[in-house]
Amino acid sequence: MVYITPAIKVDKNEIKLQFKKASGPGGQNVNKVATAVQLRFDVKNSPSLSDGVRTRLVRLAGRRMTESGVLIIEAKRFRKQEHNRQDAIDRLVKLIRKASEKPKTRIKTKQTKASKVRLLAAKRHRSKVKRMRRQVSISED
Secondary structure, X not given: OEEOOOOOEEOHHHEEEEEEOOOOOOOOHHHHOOOEEEEEEEOOOOOOXXXXXXXXXXXXXXXXXXXXXXXXXXXXXOOOHHHHHHHHHHHHHHHHHHXXXXXXXXXXXXXXXXXXXXXXXXXXXXXXXXXXXXXXXXOOO
């Protein structure tokens, strides 16, 4: 079990890890040992996630999500396979935690009466200033 929040627990059987050769640090070891980790988590069919968390997770995952609803996380920062495995799981946990937070609903605010009065007064003042700059037309009587 991977504990994400007190309410969300993901079974380790839902997470599939695949190891492959990585580019980057490791010297000659890179050519011999599969240290990079590709984590696959089926978001669409996971019984651990609620519908709200699932939809937010799909939106947060972006390009990491396949069309079939599988989240793919690749970890190859470290030289050791175990570190990369833990890094991939930590990134999955972080992503699910972020998706489990409900976004705050926006409360519409109304303009106060006093602010409307101030706005109109400022407009009248600006109008008067511009009117005073105009050229005075001389009319003959």
